[in-house]
Amino acid sequence: MTSKGKKQEKKKDFMASQKLPEFPPELKELKDKLDLFSKNVLEKFDRYILGVTLLPPTKDKKEDINVLVVVDDSDSQKMSKQELSDKLGAIIASLAKEVDPNMIVQTWIVSEIWGECHDGKYDKLNQIAMSQPVYDRGTISGIKLSEVHKKMSLDKFEKYIVCYVCAGSHFRGDGHEKSDIDAFVVIDDTDVKRMSRGELKDKLTAIMYDMAYKAAEITGVKIKLHVQTYLLTDFWDSIKDANPVIFTFLRDGIPFYDRGMYMPWKQLLKMGKIKPSAESIDMFQNSGEQFLERAKNKILSAGVEDAYYAILNPSQAALMMYGINPTTPRETARLIKEVFVDKEKMLEKEYGDIIDEQVQLWKSYEYDEVKSLDGSKAERLIKNVERYLKRIKELYGEIEKKKLEETVLHANDNVVAASRDVLKLEGVKKVSAEDLPNVFQEKIINAGIFPDKTMRVLKQILKAKVDYPKGTITKQDVENIRKDAHNYIKFMVEYMQRKRANEIEKSKIKVKFGDKYAEIIMFAKGDAFILYDANEGEKEIRKAKVTEAGGLDKIDKSDMEEFERYMGEAKFQEKIMLKSKIFEDLKSLFGNNVEIMVNN
Structure with a gap:
């Protein structure tokens, strides 16, 4: 079955399992019109339509029938999102x-709704929450249920x-009858005094689930709302421990309410600033044996689950060692094959098949499709x-060796580039590269620009590139090389910045006209830039x-942009000779009262 066919099948499954709230009998004529409209829209744009819903009437035009159509733009490739919205909207x-x-x-289009959520605008969510669905693939119902539950939560605990944040297949547009909604609620517990944090979390979790049940009754939505309540202190620890669930929550979640912490976390993750620590990698590495031992003592309930984590966690550790942040289970299996089997050729295909089988078995078990596990199959899975664990431990060593080599080469390349x-x-x-040590000694060290220690570091890092393939450099040696290279490059950059700053100052003509200031910066080859209002944030620039x-x-x-390009690439004029013509031009530019500033 094609991906399109699967998506259609999931849509039918969801529609069959969800009975939308009934319209009152007195609105039968309106309902018939909406059903006809919905049918016509679906006949033309079936795979794009996530939902059709009736919005509340406006006060000044009660005769109008206000309808909202939510469109899936996730696979729009031939046109921009705006073009898709305009084209479909007109038809x-x-x-x-x-x-x-x-x-x-x-x-x-659904990406606009999520985009406004990321910007802290929730008007569209509020409108959908007050609407009456006519046709729905799960997105409308998901928003209604989550929005009502959110408002109940804020009414009770807004201060904390x-x-x-919401996530799940219904918000991606590919939900089916077994899909639920994941809502993540982070509670500030930094000033808790009357009870332990464990008691607080248990109490909050019970209240949140009770409100989820009430929200489902209010909205008539049959989708299960799975509320995950986190205390802020626990949530922060989970980020530091590289909890894959939290990384997925930050990466894929849609904020229905944010006090200003979630979006910075999300952006920091996107920028690569939130990374797993060495301790978290060790934790994932060492957990495999523990889960394996438990799997041997249980057949179904714990056997499938623990065997699954015995493979999953060490696999995530391998990906983290390689430089990939914690992933979801399906992504882990896919990336193990893509990265280590296909790309790097570090792992044999059979081990990619093993993790694939284990993830599929876990999913079947999670959906209650596996009722039993016979002894022979359990024994084969355990073996x-x-x-897999034996091979993944060998892979750890191969990855570490590769990363150490990359560290040495990276340090060498950066140090050579900075020296040049x-x-x-x-x-x-x-x-x-061969002449670099001698030339650096002659031009830099002998000239007294840098101390002798700098030369020793340069030689040590250049030598490490030659020695590493011989196996004479330890892991600790590589770490020392990395630190020395970092400090060396920092030292070089600071020197270049100081020298560049001095060159800039020497090439400047500073002037005052009235209560304002300007600068003329002279470059070699006859180019100059004039910066008006030099002390202001926004500058007028001329060449x-x-x-x-x-x-x-x-x-x-x-x-x-042009000025900064010149600053980075062009040479400055070493000496500025002020001739009479420059005084005439300065007067024409800044007025007769222009003053040239010296040593300011």
Whole structure:
């Protein structure tokens, strides 16, 4: 079955299992119109439509029938999201007018709804929560249920709720009858005094689930709302421990309410600033044997589960060692095969098949499709896990060796590049890797620019690249090389910044005109930039040519991007000779009262 077919099948499964709330009998005529409109829309755009719902009437135009259509734009590739929204919106609006001239349709693409949530705007969620679904693949119902539960939670605990975040297949548009909604509620417990944090979490969890049950009764939505309540202190520990559930929550979650902490966490994860610690990697590495021992003593309930984690956690450790953040179970199996079997050729295909089988078995067990596990199959699974763990431990060593080698090469390349940049500033344009130590000694160390210790570090890092393939460098040696390289590069960069700053100062002409200031920065080869209002945040920038007479000619508008490019690439004028023509041009630029500032 194609992915499109599977998606259609899931949609039918969900619609068959969910009975939407009934319209009152007096609204039968309206219901018939909405059903006809929904049918026409689905016949034309079936796979794009996530839901059709009736919005409340407006006060000034009660005769209007306000309808919302939510569109799935997840696989839109041939046109932009805006083009898709405009095109579908126009066609859907015309279909509405064919049913009833008073039918007013809004077409929202689902990514816009989530985008507004990320920006802290929840008006669209509120409108959907107050609507009456006509057709729904799960997204409308999911929003209604979550929004009502969120409001109940905020009414009771607004002062303490840090964020309310939703995730799950219904919000991706591919939900089916077994799909539920995951709501993550983070509670600020930093000032808890009257009870232990364990008691607080148990109490809050019970209250949240009770409100979830009431929200389902209010909305009539049959989808199960799975509320996961986290105390802020526990949640922070989970981030530091690289809990895969928390990483998935940060990566895929949609904030229905945020006090300003969730989106910074999400952005930090996206920027790569939230990473698993060495302790968390060790924790995942060492957990396999413990889970395996438990799996041997249980057949179904614990056997399947523990054998699953015995494979999953060490696999996630391998991916983290490689540099990939904790992943979901399905992603873990896929990435093990993509990264270690197909790309790096570090793992044999049979081990990719083992983790794949174990993840599929776990999913079947989770959906209660596995009722029993016979002894022979259990024994085969356990043996597969034992083989997998033995092989994954060997893989740890191979990954570590690869990463250590990359660290040595990376340190070498960066140190060589920084050394060449410093030499370039001192007039040495090109130098080979072989000649680098001698040239650096002569031009930098002997000239007294850097101390002798700098030369010893350079030689040590260059030697490490030669020695590492011989196996004479230990893991601790590599860590020392990494630290030395970091400090060396920092030292080089600071020197280059100071030298560059001095060059800039020498190439500046500072002027005052009235109560404002400006700077003219002279570059070699006759280019100059004029920065008006130099002390202000927003600067007007112009570019000019320096004439042979010392004046400024061909003055055109420029911008910060061009100026910064010159600052990074071009050379500055080493000496500025002020000729009479420059004084005339400064007066024409800034007025007769312009003053040249010296040593300021």
